Amino acid sequence: MLNEKYWYHRETGEAIGELTPSIAIKDAIENGLIKEAYQVIGQGKEAFVFWGKDYENRLVAVKSYKIHRTTHRETINKTFRSSPYEVISHFAKLEYYKTLDMFKLGLSVPQPYNRLTYSFSMELIGDADGPAPLLSDIKKDSLISSDEILEQVIDILHNMFQGQWVHGDFSEHNLMFYNDKIYVIDFLQSKNFALKDAVPYGNNLIALSRAVRILHKDLKSILPFFKRCYRLSVDYDEVLNYIIGNYKKKIDKVLEDCSESSYSEFNKLS
Ligand SMILES: Nc1ncnc2c1ncn2[C@@H]1O[C@H](COP(=O)(O)OP(=O)(O)O)[C@@H](O)[C@H]1O
Ligand SMILES: [Mg+2]
Incomplete structure (x- = not known):
């Protein structure tokens, strides 16, 4: 099950705190996006990325969007989204499909693999030594x-x-x-x-x-x-x-x- 606290807030639309890498990693493992997580690679303003292995034994990078104050009650693509949780899930979905479009064009981009609410997994650019x-x-x-x-x-x-x-x-x-x-x-x-x-x-x-x-x-x-x-x-x-x-x-x-x-x-x- 997805972290209950976030489901609750998704339902109620209440303001919620930061989504930490450890919560995102826990969700990713509990919901089958990855089997193992190794390390957080990058932390930006809007997202963090960690690497690990999925159930098909592929090395993956997982990008998880963060909840931050400015995403609360924002209008995205002409849809009013009251919950910040929905906003970041929308970001993850958008980036997953954009990356997929680029990949299908044959561009040199990581192959996107799977998607889970506010996270998506893709091919790790790198190897067992890391990204x-x-x-x-x-x-x-x-x-x-x-x-x-x-x-x-x-x-x-x-x-x-x-x-x-x-x-x-x-x-x-x-x-x-x-x-x-x-x-x-x-x-x-x-x-x-x-x-x-x-x-x-x-x-x-x-x-x-x-x-x-x-x-x-x-x-x-x-x-x-x-x-x-x-x-x-x-x-x-x-x-x-x-x-x-x-x-x-x-x-x-x-x-x-x-x-x-x-x-x-x-x-x-x-
Ligand atoms: N597919 C990938 N393989 C390996 N490392 C990655 C991959 N995608 C992202 N990263 C690492 O994560 C960092 C942040 O990713 P990025 O998509 O640029 O997020 P941000 O929106 O925070 O800039 C990158 O600088 C890179 O080091
Ligand atoms: Mg970047």
Whole structure:
């Protein structure tokens, strides 16, 4: 059974305290998500991640969302959710399915395995010695072929964009390095986009021009990292054009329409 205290609060919607890693691990084991837990890997503001083994004897990473004050009585995806427990369960579900979509596209991401309320399990990037390091944790002189790594990173952005996804928090802190390969993680804020700007209200897809803005933000986060740490400079426009590939025409068109409409708004005002 899930921890009774949380079921109770789920029913009553009362304010509840922090969900600690030990509660999440206990729930994960009692409900069959994992068989053994080894260690907490990371603790962020919204979630923590621990690693262990599941019943199929796979090494897994489990991400559990935390209850924090700001998730209380929040409106998510146009649904009013009164219980913070429901909010974090919704986050876990969203990230699980987004990771699954990326995985199905063949991107270099951990394979998601199972889901349990506010947690989900996925392939551990790493091995029996433990999780692989983040790109941000690698000693600068130990990465021999940094130019190849940068190429992999740009290819991931290209493949993601061609699959109509933007990451939204693409930095050295969400890239892992294992067996000479880069893996992307952390998809809660990732967005699936339409190939136009006119998307009906309530649609899951975001507008193309918004996706382009997110892509710029991601590039402006990761490219300076390679310059700062590995003295690798690239031509920004060349990289951008490679990532957007055949969508360039559509993008130029929506951006032109955007500037036209802001021009006519401006004319109306003046
Ligand atoms: N599949 C995975 N395999 C190994 N480690 C992982 C995996 N997913 C996440 N981690 C570790 O957990 C940390 C936090 O995960 P992340 O999804 O980035 O959460 P946050 O939202 O807190 O940033 C990462 O920095 C990484 O070290
Ligand atoms: Mg992260």
